[in-house]
Amino acid sequence: MSIEPKSILGGESVxxxxxxxxxxxxxxxxEDPVSAPKLQEIxxxxxxxxxxxxxxxLAFTLIERLRQSTEK
Known part of the structure; x- marks a missing residue:
């Protein structure tokens, strides 16, 4: 029996x-000549x-890791 993954796309703002x-x-x-090609490929x-x-x-994890890295 397959369990449907819980959606993380909405809800209260954190x-x-x-x-x-x-x-x-x-x-x-x-637009950035250096960053745009790399980021668009990713x-x-x-x-x-x-x-x-x-x-x-992935987006939420990246934001959380950025937040944590600035706190250290």
Whole structure:
């Protein structure tokens, strides 16, 4: 019997991302001559092999690891 994975795509907010951070991240992914090609390649790879829920898990894990690395 298969158990349906729990969705992590919504719910109460734990962290805030301000609009300036989001805008800069989009610039890095779409326009930066050094970062954009690398980040677009990673995104294409993740999007082609991971479900939406898996991509959300990866995004939240990356945010948490970034948060933890700045606290040390």
């Amino acid at each position: 962290y805030c991302i301000n609009e300036a951070q989001l805008k800069e991240s989009q610039r890095l992914v779409n 995104l294409e790879s993740v999007e082609s092999c991971c479900s939406r829920n898996e991509r959300a898990a």
